[in-house]
Amino acid sequence: MIILVVKGFLNSFRYALAGIVCVFRTQRNMKVHCVAATLAVTVGLFLRLSSSEWVDIVLSIFFVLAAEAINTAVEAAVNLCTTEKHPWAKVAKDCAAGAVLLAAVNSVIVAVLVFGKRVLS
Template sequence: MSMDSRDHKNEWSRFLKSFVHAWRGIWKTARSERNFQFHIIAACAVILCGFLTGLSTAEWAVVLMLIGGMLALELVNTAIEHVVDLVTDQYHPLAKAAKDAAAGAVCVFAVISCIIGLLIFLPKIC
């Protein structure tokens, strides 16, 4: 076996393992983080409403992007919280600022997602 084919095989294996690690992170977060669990339940409710109201393809694209963005942002927020907690267990203004900023990003996206959701769903139910 040539060196090139072994390198290619190792790269492919590392690539596949990265998905395993990613899914492990999603699963662990889903099992342990209350806010992520809330967002999953909300996403399921929105998807159910989407089927009940007959969303168009474009509307589904927007809704799914918002759901994916919300879940991804909540994962990033959780990662930031874990890293900050790993670095220090004592109160520090910068640690608080980092956690608050990450939580703020989630909040901004959640509010905008709700507004867009209302723009999509209200005309269908009113």
């Protein structure tokens, strides 16, 4: 019984990783976000950020990546439900894309606050 629980638990990680790989392989914006994240980490290493500054940067990065993954899931689900143009399908896709935009704007604000403070001082 314990083996089945552990196996199911490990399978859930495998499925989640497959989803992350799928988003990265199929979504151009996920690649853009990963490049921006790599740049932010590189700048952070160069500027020797404090622990609290790293928390801000890392949370912002993962917030954007998670939003992009959710956006992809919403788009896939809507596409699965209908091939016709429907106003509610547009609302679902637009809202999911808007969530990614909000996360990305948040990350830019955090980057300006964290890096700007370091560069200007």
